[in-house]
Amino acid sequence: MSEPNDSVLLAGDVPRAVPVSISVQPHLRDVGETKNSLSIAAASMPTAGPLIDRYGRVHEDLRISVTDRCNLRCVYCMSEEGMTFLPRSELLSFDEIVKIARVAHTLGVTAIRLTGGEPLVRKGLASLIAQLSEIGFDDLALTTNGMQLATLAPKLADAGLKRVNVSCDSLKADRFESIRRRGDLATVLGAMDAAEAAGLNPVKVNVVLLRGNNEDEILDFAAFARQTGRVVRFIEFMPLDAQGQWDRTQLVPGHEIFERINEAWPLEAVGDLDGPAPAERFRFVDGHGEIGLISSVTQPFCGTCNRLRLTADGSIRNCLFSDDEYSVRDILRANVGDREIENLLRRAVWAKFPGHAINEPSFLRPARSMSMIGG
Numbered sequence: 047m048s049e050p051n052d053s054v055l056l057a058g059d060v061p062r063a064v065p066v067s068i069s070v071q072p073h074l075r076d077v078g079e080t081k082n083s084l085s086i087a088a089a090s091m092p093t094a095g096p097l098i099d100r101y102g103r104v105h106e107d108l109r110i111s112v113t114d115r116c117n118l119r120c121v122y123c124m125s126e127e128g129m130t131f132l133p134r135s136e137l138l139s140f141d142e143i144v145k146i147a148r149v150a151h152t153l154g155v156t157a158i159r160l161t162g163g164e165p166l167v168r169k170g171l172a173s174l175i176a177q178l179s180e181i182g183f184d185d186l187a188l189t190t191n192g193m194q195l196a197t198l199a200p201k202l203a204d205a206g207l208k209r210v211n212v213s214c215d216s217l218k219a220d221r222f223e224s225i226r227r228r229g230d231l232a233t234v235l236g237a238m239d240a241a242e243a244a245g246l247n248p249v250k251v252n253v254v255l256l257r258g259n260n261e262d263e264i265l266d267f268a269a270f271a272r273q274t275g276r277v278v279r280f281i282e283f284m285p286l287d288a289q290g291q292w293d294r295t296q297l298v299p300g301h302e303i304f305e306r307i308n309e310a311w312p313l314e315a316v317g318d319l320d321g322p323a324p325a326e327r328f329r330f331v332d333g334h335g336e337i338g339l340i341s342s343v344t345q346p347f348c349g350t351c352n353r354l355r356l357t358a359d360g361s362i363r364n365c366l367f368s369d370d371e372y373s374v375r376d377i378l379r380a381n382v383g384d385r386e387i388e389n390l391l392r393r394a395v396w397a398k399f400p401g402h403a404i405n406e407p408s409f410l411r412p413a414r415s416m417s418m419i420g421g
């Protein structure tokens with residue numbers, strides 16, 4: 047039985063499986079569905095066709111974390127001091143990543159997003175992008191904090207990168223620095239310009255709003271979207287911070303953001319809201335741009351989730367909030383063939399739960415935080 051998250055972490059404590067109590071729409075695990083019962087479910091797992099789970103969700107989107115390291119220390123993601131990172135020998139090599147991506151492509155994965163940690167701190171990333179680009183994915187994107195993007199954007203675009211999401215939580219320089227703890231706003235705004243100049247369009251801007259901190263910038267960001275044509279996406283703060291200090295009073299719900307913006311500049315829904323994209327998209331009725339709401343906590347989109355993650359140390363994760371991991375690195379380093387990699391991907395997808403159960407009292411926050419999984 048879990049307790050509300052009122053425990054205090056002391057210096058040196060490692061935040062593992064801290065129970066949190068939050069309330070959202072229920073996405074329950076099947077009764078009796080445990081790791082042990084997965085072997086029973088595996089009996090009917092398809093051995094051909096796309097990567098499909100037991101609930102009919104076809105997985106076409108692979109997020110690849112290339113590092114757990116970062117040059118920033120955002121308050122909602124990392125702790126300011128004392129982060130420990132994977133030894134380099136545990137990271138997948140680019141060849142290993144490409145091998146997995148090739149197999150995933152044969153299984154119907156059409157979209158790749160590189161992430162981390164901060165993907166641009168991994169040396170030689172353009173060469174990985176070039177190899178992934180050759181495989182022929184429909185979409186090849188990157189999520190970055192933007193600190194090194196201005197210089198790298200042309201090289202990344204030449205290598206075959208199609209577009210970028212740049213994270214930026216405040217349009218006020220001092221507040222930007224207090225949230226991200228390192229780095230500066232001017233560099234990140236310059237990075238957005240450079241990305242556009244390099245053809246990495248459309249640039250999307252990821253914003254995590256924190257109650258009592260940057261929530262007063264909702265309209266500033268909406269105005270920014272209207273002025274620049276960049277799609278500003280508001281992401282709800284999730285219980286994936288390294289310090290384990292998340293609680294739901296700190297998040298600003300997507301519906302509240304919608305209401306505040308809609309009052310100032312009326313919005314209308316865009317596209318197929320039943321599609322797999324996590325962001326609910328809205329355009330300004332007067333035609334001046336678009337915003338997105340990623341309400342992972344208050345309005346989970348598990349029912350249409352088509353995502354799969356590859357961690358920097360080579361584990362397949364079928365959900366941000368599930369601790370179940372499948373080490374593809376270990377089997378790769380045992381020199382297995384593509385068929386074994388395929389089988390592992392299929393098993394990982396097949397084992398996916400219907401939803402993250404984030405609102406259940408029994409929900410345990412994952413042992414690994416966002417930067418270790420790959421956001």
Ligand code: SAM
Binds near residue numbers: 122123163252417
């Ligand atoms: N370092 C890159 C960046 O910041 O864009 C890529 C990795 S980061 C983990 C990916 C995205 O996750 C960022 O947009 C970041 O704001 C978001 N993020 C990190 N921790 C989060 C949390 N606890 N809740 C919600 N979003 C989070």
Ligand code: SF4
Binds near residue numbers: 119120124162191213
């Ligand atoms: Fe680094 Fe991105 Fe996490 Fe911020 S959100 S600490 S930039 S990995």
